[in-house]
Structure formats: C-alpha cells, structure tokens
Amino acid sequence: MTTIEVPALARVEGEGGLFIKLENGRAVEIRLDIYEPPRFFEGFLRGRFLQEVPDITARICGICPVAYQMSSAFALENALGIKISPRVRALRRLMYCGEHIESHALHIYMLQAPDLLGKQSALELAAVAPDIVKNALRLKKIGNEILKVIGGRSVHPVNVCVGGFYSWPDTASLKALLPDLEWGLNAAIDSVKWAVTLPYPDLEIDYEFVALHHPEEYAVVEGEVWSSKGNKVSIADYETRYIEEHVKHSNALHGRTADGNTYLVGPLARLNLNHEQLLPAAQKALKDSGIKLPLKNPYKSLIARAIELVQFYEEAIELVKAYQPDGPAHVELKLKAGEGAGATEAPRGLLYHRYEIDENGLVQFAKITPPTAQNLPRIEADLFALAPKIVKMPEAEATLTAEHLVRAYDPCISCATHFLKLKVEEK
Amino acid sequence: MSSHKPTVAVHKFSSCDGCQLSILNMEDELLDLASAIDIAYFLEATRAEKPGPYDIAIVEGSITTPHEMERIKEIRSESKTLVALGTCATAGGIQALRNFANADDLASIVYAHPDYLHFLKTATPISEHVSVDLELWGCPVNKAQVIEVIVALLNHRKPNIPPYSVCMECKQRGTICVLVDKGIPCLGPATQAGCGAICPANGRGCYGCFGPYREGNPKSLSTTLQNIERYPGETARLFRGISGYAPSFRKTADAISANVKEAK
Numbered sequence: 001m002t003t004i005e006v007p008a009l010a011r012v013e014g015e016g017g018l019f020i021k022l023e024n025g026r027a028v029e030i031r032l033d034i035y036e037p038p039r040f041f042e043g044f045l046r047g048r049f050l051q052e053v054p055d056i057t058a059r060i061c062g063i064c065p066v067a068y069q070m071s072s073a074f075a076l077e078n079a080l081g082i083k084i085s086p087r088v089r090a091l092r093r094l095m096y097c098g099e100h101i102e103s104h105a106l107h108i109y110m111l112q113a114p115d116l117l118g119k120q121s122a123l124e125l126a127a128v129a130p131d132i133v134k135n136a137l138r139l140k141k142i143g144n145e146i147l148k149v150i151g152g153r154s155v156h157p158v159n160v161c162v163g164g165f166y167s168w169p170d171t172a173s174l175k176a177l178l179p180d181l182e183w184g185l186n187a188a189i190d191s192v193k194w195a196v197t198l199p200y201p202d203l204e205i206d207y208e209f210v211a212l213h214h215p216e217e218y219a220v221v222e223g224e225v226w227s228s229k230g231n232k233v234s235i236a237d238y239e240t241r242y243i244e245e246h247v248k249h250s251n252a253l254h255g256r257t258a259d260g261n262t263y264l265v266g267p268l269a270r271l272n273l274n275h276e277q278l279l280p281a282a283q284k285a286l287k288d289s290g291i292k293l294p295l296k297n298p299y300k301s302l303i304a305r306a307i308e309l310v311q312f313y314e315e316a317i318e319l320v321k322a323y324q325p326d327g328p329a330h331v332e333l334k335l336k337a338g339e340g341a342g343a344t345e346a347p348r349g350l351l352y353h354r355y356e357i358d359e360n361g362l363v364q365f366a367k368i369t370p371p372t373a374q375n376l377p378r379i380e381a382d383l384f385a386l387a388p389k390i391v392k393m394p395e396a397e398a399t400l401t402a403e404h405l406v407r408a409y410d411p412c413i414s415c416a417t418h419f420l421k422l423k424v425e426e427k
Numbered sequence: 428m429s430s431h432k433p434t435v436a437v438h439k440f441s442s443c444d445g446c447q448l449s450i451l452n453m454e455d456e457l458l459d460l461a462s463a464i465d466i467a468y469f470l471e472a473t474r475a476e477k478p479g480p481y482d483i484a485i486v487e488g489s490i491t492t493p494h495e496m497e498r499i500k501e502i503r504s505e506s507k508t509l510v511a512l513g514t515c516a517t518a519g520g521i522q523a524l525r526n527f528a529n530a531d532d533l534a535s536i537v538y539a540h541p542d543y544l545h546f547l548k549t550a551t552p553i554s555e556h557v558s559v560d561l562e563l564w565g566c567p568v569n570k571a572q573v574i575e576v577i578v579a580l581l582n583h584r585k586p587n588i589p590p591y592s593v594c595m596e597c598k599q600r601g602t603i604c605v606l607v608d609k610g611i612p613c614l615g616p617a618t619q620a621g622c623g624a625i626c627p628a629n630g631r632g633c634y635g636c637f638g639p640y641r642e643g644n645p646k647s648l649s650t651t652l653q654n655i656e657r658y659p660g661e662t663a664r665l666f667r668g669i670s671g672y673a674p675s676f677r678k679t680a681d682a683i684s685a686n687v688k689e690a691k
Binding site (some may be wrong): 011013 | 441444449451458461473474475495524532533534536567625630668
C-alpha cells in the first residue's frame with residue numbers, strides 16, 4: 001500500500017492539495033483537497049447595483065478577470081433585453097483574445113512545461129533554456145498589453161460595463177500593437193511545433209467534451225452549448241442539462257450532466273468540438289502538428305492551448321486591423337426587473353452566470369458556475385484512471401505524474417471555491 | 428546586504444491570486460529580479476520550497492479562516508520584513524463585504540451545508556493579526572510599485588510610493604475631471620494614487636480600489652456625491668466596495684446609512 005500526498009499543489013491558481021491512497025495496484029481513495037477559503041461572492045452580490053457586478057466578479061480570479069466580466073455583462077444584458085452593437089462585440093472578442101493569450105502563455109510555459117522538462121519552475125528552466133522563457137514572457141506580455149490598452153490594466157481591467165465599454169480605446173495605441181502581435185503569431189506557431197515534441201505521459205480518457213459552439217467563429221463570447229455526445233442546448237437552457245450535484249462522500253458540489261455523467265470543459269473540449277472554426281493559421285498549425293482529433297490525453301491539453309494561442313493571436317491581429325471606433329461605446333441602460341443567463345469560454349472553459357434583478361437594477365440572485373467546478377469530478381476520475389500506471393513508479397515520480405495531471409487541467413481553485421466544499425476525510 | 432542573496436517568500440491568503448500574479452506579470456524584470464533575490468517559497472510559480480527564516484515575506488490576501496489566523500503568525504515569526512500586498516491584505520478586500528452582513532447567511536446562500544465550512548465571520552487585513560512592516564495597496568497592486576518596494580527593501584531605503592490622491596494622477600495625464608465636467612460620481616479625491624487614474628481616463632468614476640488617501644476628506648466627498656447619485660444608494664455602495672473595510676471608507680458608508688435611516 002502506498003500513499004501519495006501533496007499537501008500544497010504548486011503552480012496552480014489557488015490553494016489545493018492532493019491525496020491518493022493505493023492498494024493492490026489500484027486507487028482506493030483520491031481526494032483533491034480544496035482548502036482555498038470560500039469568499040461568498042454569490043452571497044454579497046445580492047443587493048448590489050447591476051453595473052457594479054462586472055467589477056465585483058472580476059475579483060473572483062486574478063488570472064481570468066475578463067472572463068468573469070464578460071459572462072456577467074452578457075447575462076445582465078440578457079436580463080435587461082439589451083443587444084450590444086457589432087463593434088462592441090468585436091472589441092469584447094479582442095479583449096478576450098488578450099486574456100486567453102496571457103493565461104495560455106502563463107500556463108503552457110510557466111505552470112505546465114516545467115513538469116515536462118524536469119524542472120521545478122520556469123525560473124529554473126530559464127537557467128538552462130533562457131530563450132524559451134524569454135519568448136514565453138514576451139508572448140504573455142503581449143496579451144497583457146492588449147488588456148492594458150482596452151481596459152487600463154491587465155488584472156481587473158476597468159473598461160467593461162453592462163451595455164458595452166465605458167469608452168472606446170485609443171485607435172493608435174491598439175494599432176501600435178500590430179508588430180508585436182505579428183511576432184506573437186509566429187512565436188505561437190513555434191510553440192505548437194515545440195509542444196508536440198514534449199514527452200507527455202500516456203493516458204487516454206473517453207471524455208464527454210462540452211464547449212460553446214458558434215457556426216461562424218471559434219466560439220468564445222456567444223454560441224450554443226455543445227457536447228461531444230451530440231447534445232445541444234442554448235445558454236439559457238444550460239441548467240437543464242448541466243447541474244451541480246452535492247456529492248455526499250466528498251462534501252463538494254460537482255458539475256455533472258443531467259444523466260449523471262462527468263464532462264470536460266476547456267481547451268481540449270473547444271479544440272475537439274470547434275476545430276473547423278479555427279482561423280487559417282491555426283488550422284495550418286493543427287494540421288502541421290500531426291495531432292489526430294479528438295485529442296483525449298489530458299496532459300496534451302498543453303498542445304490544445306498552444307494551438308489556441310495561434311488562434312487568439314491570429315484573431316487579435318484581424319480585430320485590431322478592423323478596429324474602427326464609431327457610435328456609442330455602450331448602450332444606455334433602461335432598468336427593469338428580469339432574469340438573464342450568460343456564458344463565455346474562459347481560458348479554462350465554459351463560465352456560466354445567471355442573475356435576477358429587480359426593477360431598480362439591484363441583484364436579487366446570482367449563480368456562477370466556473371470551469372474548474374465543472375472539471376473537478378473529471379480530475380478525480382482521471383486520477384483513478386492514472387492510478388494503475390503510477391503504482392509501479394517510484395514514489396517521487398508517481399507523485400509528480402499525479403501532480404502534473406492536476407496541473408495540466410490548469411485548475412483555477414480560487415474560482416471554483418465558491419462552489420466546492422472543503423473536503424473532510426470520512427472516517 | 429551581506430554575501431547571501433536575500434530570501435523572499437510569497438504567501439497567499441484569501442484572495443484572487445491577482446497580486447501575486449503581478450509578480451509573474453513583470454515580464455521584463457522577472458528574470459533580473461530572480462537573479463537578485465532567492466525565491467525561497469512561491470507556490471504559484473515553483474514547486475521548490477526552502478524552509479524559513481526568510482528575509483522578506485510578501486503576503487497576499489486577507490484573513491478569513493481560523494487556520495489562516497494561525498498561519499500568518501507562523502509567517503510573521505519566520506520573516507524579518509513582512510509586506511502586505513494589495514487591498515485584501517491591507518483592508519480585507521472584496522471578501523470583507525461579509526463584515527457588513529451576517530456571514531452565516533452568506534454561506535447558506537452559496538453552500539447547502541455551511542456547517543462543513545470553517546470560516547471566520549469577518550475578513551480582516553493582515554495588520555489586525557500581526558505587525559506589518561510595509562503595506563502596498565491596490566486591487567490589484569501596480570507592478571511598478573511592487574518592483575519599487577522590492578528594490579527599496581534590497582537597498583535598505585524607504586520605497587517611493589506617491590502620497591497623493593487619484594486626482595493628482597488625472598492632472599498628470601491630462602484627464603478632465605469626470606466629477607466636475609460630467610457629474611459622474613468618483614472616489615478619486617478620497618483615494619490613494621497608484622493606479623494611474625485609469626477609471627477617469629476611461630470615462631468613469633474611480634471606485635476606490637487603491638484604498639483611502641490619507642489626507643482625503645471622504646465625508647465631505649460623500650455629501651457632494653449624494654447630490655449627483657445615478658441610482659439610490661450609489662454613494663454608500665461606492666464607499667462600501669473593494670476598500671469598504673478600510674476605516675475611513677467604512678465610517679463614511681456607516682454615516683450615510685445612519686442618515687438614510689434617520690431620514691426615514
């Protein structure tokens with residue numbers, strides 16, 4: 001009998017630990033301990049004015065604040081029956097490109113790659129491969145620059161509002177990003193070439209992939225919720241199929257489908273479901289990589305992220321070139337009581353929000369389903385699937401392989417903790 | 428500084444990770460910084476851990492659980508200099524909104540079985556639990572200010588953090604006052620500089636995420652703002668936001684609520 005225990009997972013967003021108990025070559029107990037303290041966002045959102053919501057929900061996560069702002073804004077716009085203009089929509093997509101770029105570059109190079117290259121951190125990697133890390137930092141910085149030009153700063157940007165943006169960003173400052181974006185597109189293409197050469201552990205899982213789908217674009221801000229099992233529901237009907245279940249043994253709320261299955265959201269799901277909507281350079285990067293879809297190895301979500309990095313650089317270039325501020329940057333709000341849902345693709349996967357507001361625009365109810373809460377049951381199930389392999393490994397290697405699996409998901413524990421119970425070991 | 432590189436530990440408490448991310452976001456300076464200091468503990472960045480004591484502890488987040496109360500004391504005891512990083516660490520942050528409500532009620536809104544949770548009724552700044560050597564405000568902190576703090580500590584000098592309000596930053600960047608010109612409620616006159624006055628530059632009012640400006644007069648500002656509210660209760664909500672548990676903002680919002688009750 002062996003026990004693998006990682007009291008504090010490194011290179012993940014938020015605080016979590018991992019406990020695996022192995023007996024006769026199989027896992028008898030697996031716990032992803034979430035000790036990230038709860039912060040009760042859905043509680044204190046009640047009574048706040050709707051225009052405060054994007055600024056408040058941004059604080060759920062420092063790595064993907066834009067995702068929270070976007071899902072909130074779309075949900076509240078739906079509650080008010082507002083339609084944003086095509087120019088505002090394009091700017092939201094551009095802003096989201098910035099967040100996907102910074103988050104993916106961070107995860108690929110600084111959070112996951114050290115595991116594949118036998119290093120403790122990107123800083124350690126920099127000592128032996130400085131160019132990789134310097135390019136990674138530049139790739140990441142350009143994403144942050146997009147956010148800074150549009151939103152004033154990269155963490156908790158200030159320009160998103162219900163109805164659009166407070167103001168149009170300066171055209172010259174956006175266009176000035178083009179040379180860096182062109183560099184980034186090439187560096188992202190190189191990232192895919194590099195990513196396919198890395199030594200991923202073998203593990204194939206028969207996932208149900210779930211992501212937004214849009215017929216005309218690689219879905220990020222709007223679309224239908226598609227599942228690889230063929231199910232399609234509108235965002236408004238999301239809760240009819242995707243539910244949070246209170247799992248008795250774990251004291252955690254876990255995302256499940258209405259028929260009781262676990263499912264996977266995030267870059268692997270998006271790539272597998274939406275690869276036909278990738279832009280040409282991303283299509284080519286996928287084709288040249290030799291990767292066969294569906295990609296089912298969770299460790300290889302790094303490759304999916306790299307292909308998306310190409311996609312988001314390519315899309316950012318397109319949107320910056322087309323950028324032409326005209327007309328109002330936001331719709332004036334006419335308050336009325338209502339209810340609205342919104343979902344967008346955060347870097348880590350589908351992020352769903354629903355709000356009820358009263359006639360004064362005050363929030364009466366808020367529900368937020370972050371990607372990591374949906375993936376949590378999958379991470380645990382994957383660890384069970386991994387157990388027979390790692391039981392034969394020396395302890396340090398087994399621990400690292402299990403830890404690496406969790407990190408490959410890019411779990412955002414601060415986000416998920418609004419829903420996850422602190423787990424208590426059952427005696 | 429003696430021959431050894433100063434050891435730096437980065438710790439997280441209740442937070443969004445955004446302030447420690449500001450360290451990883453120093454894309455141009457990170458590698459130089461990493462060569463000047465010994466990053467002994469920084470879970471978001473590395474698996475490698477070195478045991479204390481540490482020369483510098485950088486602490487993000489506020490104290491919201493009994494375990495965190497214990498952990499911050501341990502960190503204090505093994506750190507020569509303790510820096511509280513960001514508005515959660517300096518004022519409790521957004522989660523300190525629970526301090527104005529019944530935390531048990533909030534928990535039962537979010538969780539089916541709040542009795543399984545271990546949390547404190549309040550979210551409080553680091554300085555309510557241990558002595559803090561240096562506080563840097565911001566939600567998130569400004570990474571240039573983080574670099575200034577680290578460089579100052581390495582050189583045994585006082586960090587140069589602007590002591591003025593957001594208004595000064597509007598003047599510096601030539602932003603026309605949104606409060607005076609457009610009648611948009613703005614906390615700028617009562618809020619510490621550091622963000623670069625990005626909200627007024629984007630045509631909206633400041634919402635106070637860098638905390639109270641020491642010489643500000645939030646009470647007087649609140650009177651002005653109450654006359655131009657765009658929806659009932661806007662002024663009180665502005666003060667009771669991200670920096671809402673900072674004493675001067677807290678008192679201002681309390682006074683507004685008391686007046687509203689009296690008027691009724």
